[in-house]
Amino acid sequence: MPELPEVETIVRGLEPVLRGRRIVAVDVREPRLRTAIAPDFAARLTGRRIAGMSRHGKFILLALDHGGIWLVHLGMTGRVTLGAPERTARPHDHVVVRLDDGRVLTYNDPRRFGRLAVIAADATAAETAAGIDALSPALTADFLHARSRRHGRTTVKSLLMDQREIAGLGNIYVNEILFRAGVRPRRRAGRLTRAECARLAAATRSILGAAIARGGSSISDYRDGFERSGSYQRRHQVYDRAGEPCRRCGGPVRGCVVTGRSTFYCARCQR
DNA sequence: ATGATCTCCTGAGCGC
DNA sequence: TGCGCTCAGGAGATCA
Numbered sequence: 001m002p003e004l005p006e007v008e009t010i011v012r013g014l015e016p017v018l019r020g021r022r023i024v025a026v027d028v029r030e031p032r033l034r035t036a037i038a039p040d041f042a043a044r045l046t047g048r049r050i051a052g053m054s055r056h057g058k059f060i061l062l063a064l065d066h067g068g069i070w071l072v073h074l075g076m077t078g079r080v081t082l083g084a085p086e087r088t089a090r091p092h093d094h095v096v097v098r099l100d101d102g103r104v105l106t107y108n109d110p111r112r113f114g115r116l117a118v119i120a121a122d123a124t125a126a127e128t129a130a131g132i133d134a135l136s137p138a139l140t141a142d143f144l145h146a147r148s149r150r151h152g153r154t155t156v157k158s159l160l161m162d163q164r165e166i167a168g169l170g171n172i173y174v175n176e177i178l179f180r181a182g183v184r185p186r187r188r189a190g191r192l193t194r195a196e197c198a199r200l201a202a203a204t205r206s207i208l209g210a211a212i213a214r215g216g217s218s219i220s221d222y223r224d225g226f227e228r229s230g231s232y233q234r235r236h237q238v239y240d241r242a243g244e245p246c247r248r249c250g251g252p253v254r255g256c257v258v259t260g261r262s263t264f265y266c267a268r269c270q271r
Numbered sequence: 272a273t274g275a276t277c278t279c280c281t282g283a284g285c286g287c
Numbered sequence: 288t289g290c291g292c293t294c295a296g297g298a299g300a301t302c303a
Contacts, residue, residue: 002296002297003296003297006296033279033280034278034279034280034297034298034299035299058297073297073298074296074297075280075296075297075298076280076281076295076296076297076298077280077281077282077295077296077297092281109280109281110280110281110282111279111280111281111282111295111297112279112280112281113279113280113297113298114297151272151273153272153273153274154272154273154274155273155274158273158274161297163297163298170296170297171295171296171297172296173296217296219295219296220282220283220295220296221282221295221296222296239296259273259274259275260274260275260276260277261296262294262295
């Protein structure tokens with residue numbers, strides 16, 4: 001569910017509130033996520049102060065005062081929300097963290113595809129297996145062109161969604177980026193021109209920036225750290241619009257499946 | 272190296 | 288109202 005703009009929105013909202021707070025209690029109610037929460041998770045968090053909060057790709061990274069990192073990945077349906085002390089428990093509240101100001105940070109995840117762990121700071125790269133962040137200045141036409149030659153036989157859509165190369169893009173935003181860049185999802189990466197790579201890099205920045213400015217896309221589950229919805233779903237040009245008219249040329253938006261994921265594009269606007 | 276397929280789960284939406 | 292089916296923003300494993 002949450003891709004880079006949603007995770008960024010959560011981090012921007014919660015960071016100023018969480019920075020400096022001490023964790024006074026951790027209640028793991030359901031450790032059975034796709035990767036189980038480690039038995040010592042609560043012990044490694046309790047008593048720690050949150051030094052800062054950041055994001056890499058779709059990972060939330062909370063720096064702890066003992067040098068460790070509290071890693072959060074939201075999977076498809078994960079939510080991290082800050083609530084009042086008296087907040088009542090809801091279904092799928094798997095972890096409840098009490099802070100020194102009395103407020104509670106809750107991890108809720110119906111499908112349990114997310115991940116929570118406390119890791120050593122120097123293990124972050126290995127644990128996230130993540131490439132450059134999609135908003136990094138390192139995402140240039142040259143970078144994309146080089147990677148497209150290295151993975152020449154895959155589709156451009158697969159390449160953009162490969163977290164080991166570019167971290168943060170998921171199915172919604174890749175569909176939107178490809179539309180903006182005028183590139184069809186099934187194009188072979190190795191046949192992208194340098195100009196197309198430049199358009200993809202520029203489209204990535206503009207789409208992600210616009211999505212962050214609107215608090216991300218709330219299709220059904222996503223809410224930010226204060227349970228607010230985003231509004232960027234209203235700006236989607238192609239995602240989930242199969243059969244509807246292209247907002248640019250009026251032609252039909254096509255729906256298909258690429259590497260197992262629902263895919264949307266305009267055959268006239270994308271080549 | 273890569274795509275297809277399956278898997279982990281629950282819930283929403285749809286046709287009947 | 289309810290049943291059964293399909294699909295969903297992620298990502299890792301297996302197989303060809």
